[in-house]
Amino acid sequence: MKSGPVLFQKGVKYYEAEHWKFGEEGNKYFRHATGQLYAISKDLAAYIS
Numbered sequence: 032m033k034s035g036p037v038l039f040q041k042g043v044k045y046y047e048a049e050h051w052k053f054g055e056e057g058n059k060y061f062r063h064a065t066g067q068l069y070a071i072s073k074d075l076a077a078y079i080s
Contacts, residue, residue: 037047
């Protein structure tokens with residue numbers, strides 16, 4: 032899970048163009064999951080094996 036400050040300064044890596052949606056300067060992102068999730072069906076698993 033990740034959270035952190037909203038980056039509102041242009042030119043900064045990961046600049047948030049819509050930072051106004053998160054409130055005033057200094058606000059933080061809500062805690063959220065990052066990454067990828069993969070899932071396959073039972074039928075596909077049986078077919079692969």
